[in-house]
Amino acid sequence: MNYLDFEKPLSEIEGKAEELRALARTTSGMDVSKEAEALDRKAETALRDLYKNLTAWQKCQVARHPDRPHCKDYIDGLFTEYTTLAGDRAFADDHSVMGGLARFNDRPVMVIGHEKGNDTKSRIERNFGMARPEGYRKAIRLMDLADRFRLPVITLVDTPGAYPGKGAEERGQAEAIARSTEKCLSLGVPLISVVIGEGGSGGAVAFATANRVAMLEHSIYSVISPEGCASILWKDAEKMREAAEALRLTAQDLAKLGIIDKIVPEPVGGAQRAPKDAIEAVGKAIESLLGELSGKSRAELLADRRRKYLEMGSKGLAA
Amino acid sequence: MNWITNYVRPKINSLFSRREVPENLWTKCPECGTMLFHRELAANLNVCSACDHHMTMGARERMMSLFDGGIFSEIKVPDPVVDPLGFRDQKKYSDRMKAAQKASGAKDAMLVAEGEIARTPVVAAVQDFSFMAGSMGMYVGNAIIAAAEHAVKTKKPLVLFSASGGARMQEGMLSLMQMPRTTVAVQLLKEAGLPYIMVLTHPTTGGVTASYAMLGDIQIAEPNAQIGFAGARVIEQTIREKLPEGFQRAEYLLDHGMLDRVVHRKNLREELATMIRMLMSLPPPIKGDLAPPPPPPEPEVLPTPAESEG
Numbered sequence: 001m002n003y004l005d006f007e008k009p010l011s012e013i014e015g016k017a018e019e020l021r022a023l024a025r026t027t028s029g030m031d032v033s034k035e036a037e038a039l040d041r042k043a044e045t046a047l048r049d050l051y052k053n054l055t056a057w058q059k060c061q062v063a064r065h066p067d068r069p070h071c072k073d074y075i076d077g078l079f080t081e082y083t084t085l086a087g088d089r090a091f092a093d094d095h096s097v098m099g100g101l102a103r104f105n106d107r108p109v110m111v112i113g114h115e116k117g118n119d120t121k122s123r124i125e126r127n128f129g130m131a132r133p134e135g136y137r138k139a140i141r142l143m144d145l146a147d148r149f150r151l152p153v154i155t156l157v158d159t160p161g162a163y164p165g166k167g168a169e170e171r172g173q174a175e176a177i178a179r180s181t182e183k184c185l186s187l188g189v190p191l192i193s194v195v196i197g198e199g200g201s202g203g204a205v206a207f208a209t210a211n212r213v214a215m216l217e218h219s220i221y222s223v224i225s226p227e228g229c230a231s232i233l234w235k236d237a238e239k240m241r242e243a244a245e246a247l248r249l250t251a252q253d254l255a256k257l258g259i260i261d262k263i264v265p266e267p268v269g270g271a272q273r274a275p276k277d278a279i280e281a282v283g284k285a286i287e288s289l290l291g292e293l294s295g296k297s298r299a300e301l302l303a304d305r306r307r308k309y310l311e312m313g314s315k316g317l318a319a
Numbered sequence: 320m321n322w323i324t325n326y327v328r329p330k331i332n333s334l335f336s337r338r339e340v341p342e343n344l345w346t347k348c349p350e351c352g353t354m355l356f357h358r359e360l361a362a363n364l365n366v367c368s369a370c371d372h373h374m375t376m377g378a379r380e381r382m383m384s385l386f387d388g389g390i391f392s393e394i395k396v397p398d399p400v401v402d403p404l405g406f407r408d409q410k411k412y413s414d415r416m417k418a419a420q421k422a423s424g425a426k427d428a429m430l431v432a433e434g435e436i437a438r439t440p441v442v443a444a445v446q447d448f449s450f451m452a453g454s455m456g457m458y459v460g461n462a463i464i465a466a467a468e469h470a471v472k473t474k475k476p477l478v479l480f481s482a483s484g485g486a487r488m489q490e491g492m493l494s495l496m497q498m499p500r501t502t503v504a505v506q507l508l509k510e511a512g513l514p515y516i517m518v519l520t521h522p523t524t525g526g527v528t529a530s531y532a533m534l535g536d537i538q539i540a541e542p543n544a545q546i547g548f549a550g551a552r553v554i555e556q557t558i559r560e561k562l563p564e565g566f567q568r569a570e571y572l573l574d575h576g577m578l579d580r581v582v583h584r585k586n587l588r589e590e591l592a593t594m595i596r597m598l599m600s601l602p603p604p605i606k607g608d609l610a611p612p613p614p615p616p617e618p619e620v621l622p623t624p625a626e627s628e629g
Contacts, residue, residue: 162529162548162549163557164548164549164550164553164554164557165549165554165557165558166554166558166560166562166563166566168548168549169547169548169549169554169566169567170575171575172533172575172576172577173529173548173549174528174529174532174533174546174547174548175529175533175577177529177530177548178498178502178528178529178530178531178532178533178534179533179534181498181499181502181529181530182502182505182506182534184499185499185502185503185506186506201486201495201526202495202498202525202526202529202530202548205495205496205498205499205526206529209498209499209502221492222491222492222495223486223488223490223491223492223494223495223526224486224488229488232488233408233409233488233489234408234409242408243408246404246406246407246408246491247404247488247491247492248404248491248492249491249492254492257403257492257493259492259493259496306503306506309496309499309500309503310464310500310503312493312496312500313399313400313403313457313460313493313496313500314400
């Protein structure tokens with residue numbers, strides 16, 4: 001288990017329980033189950049209390065937790081017959097974006113998402129979930145395919161942002177993102193988006209301009225990273241806590257602002273503590289959001305999405 | 320005190336105080352360092368006469384130089400919710416806004432107007448970099464939507480001049496949501512079969528480049544304009560190497576296939592009219608019948624430091 005800095009008191013309790021059990025295993029005739037169970041209960045209460053009122057910055061840390069389930073885990077857990085489709089037909093296949101045909105509750109769909117990887121090797125291979133233009137162009141191609149064959153599109157968003165690289169700029173990072181957002185807005189099929197971790201700026205919008213957008217309880221979605229915002233507006237990257245608070249990047253604030261449609265509850269202690277439960281909860285959310293759109297015609301789906309964005313922001317957050 | 324100070328000083332003082340010196344009579348070219356007199360600079364459309372560097376242009380100034388005889392009428396932009404997040408960094412966002420509005424006399428970073436270019440009716444939207452680094456928030460989104468809706472209603476093309484550091488962080492996710500919102504505006508034009516001409520000016524970066532600024536039917540940029548998604552410093556830190564000369568400049572983008580044309584400011588009016596008239600199947604513009612250039616406007620207010628997404 002990887003503990004975050006604010007989880008330190010918890011790690012001490014859990015560590016003690018673990019020590020006690022280890023001691024009992026090596027010492028015959030010693031019964032520690034009562035004490036260990038008491039510690040377990042204490043740990044559970046501590047965990048519940050910690051996660052009840054996470055600050056915006058703590059949510060950023062949870063959203064970026066390395067043990068959190070990633071796109072691939074959700075695809076494995078929620079879809080059957082997943083068939084990867086690769087490449088942008090112009091330059092390369094971007095491994096930070098994965099996508100393909102799959103069945104969701106037996107219904108054929110197109111699923112696309114950012115994948116961060118889960119160990120050093122796969123993180124490098126996935127470029128830490130930071131897509132290059134090829135990634136967005138692959139997504140455009142897959143969305144287009146889905147549109148022509150009347151398949152709903154499900155996108156899973158988890159990216160620190162689009163990759164800021166020399167080649168990415170040369171090959172039109174901005175243009176690729178703009179076209180991907182445009183493609184989202186021109187689909188005649190349902191488009192459902194779930195922010196499962198980090199929704200990093202334009203790199204996220206390119207996938208998440210959807211009919212319905214859901215966010216996991218402790219995920220974030222922001223115009224800029226708190227560190228980036230702090231270094232520009234506070235002239236001090238260490239002010240990320242203040243920036244995170246000011247940016248209103250939590251699922252709870254964004255629901256109030258009418259930017260997202262649904263908050264998906266996470267297991268106590270975050271998705272990283274019980275990935276299976278988190279994946280299941282996301283599955284239920286996708287099912288209900290798809291249900292809301294069932295029976296709508298192509299024209300209605302297009303108009304629904306367009307209206308949603310044109311009207312967005314008419315109410316502020318009176319704070 | 321002696322008789323000299325008593326006698327001479329008041330005279331010298333009055334001599335100085337009587338002269339009203341405009342604050343920025345001279346502008347230093349940021350590229351080559353030449354000092355340029357404001358009248359000449361304005362007559363030259365804010366282009367350095369020594370090195371041809373295209374300096375940023377205020378929105379009103381741009382409109383005057385764009386339309387025949389400098390005549391245009393403004394199109395109203397719906398007011399958004401003010402300071403939707405109650406944002407505060409070292410200063411309150413509402414105070415920053417008030418200061419920017421006072422300094423510029425403008426409401427926000429975009430002006431929308433209609434008029435004629437070489438007798439061709441056009442709707443234009445101009446982003447003003449001097450207003451909080453031209454950052455895109457709710458107002459800019461509303462302005463682009465209003466511009467597109469007016470263009471569709473009056474069946475006119477839309478010419479949009481971008482100049483922006485990106486999304487306005489102080490409006491948080493609502494600023495990011497201007498990416499899809501402005502994309503809807505572009506779609507309205509496309510569906511109506513009306514030309515949408517983008518003119519990217521220095522600098523155009525971040526979420527602005529990654530939305531409406533890259534979706535033009537025709538992509539024009541001014542010479543040497545910086546155009547990109549990520550900031551050069553961020554890229555250098557990421558890849559840990561120096562970027563090549565001219566990286567993210569208009570000519571570099573042209574070479575990499577991201578633009579149709581790089582056009583000198585003095586030729587812009589004519590090129591816009593020529594292309595728009597072809598796209599709209601109108602007869603060619605009558606050359607030599609263009610209205611005289613507008614009188615030089617007053618010196619521009621110096622841009623405020625950049626306050627926008629990297």
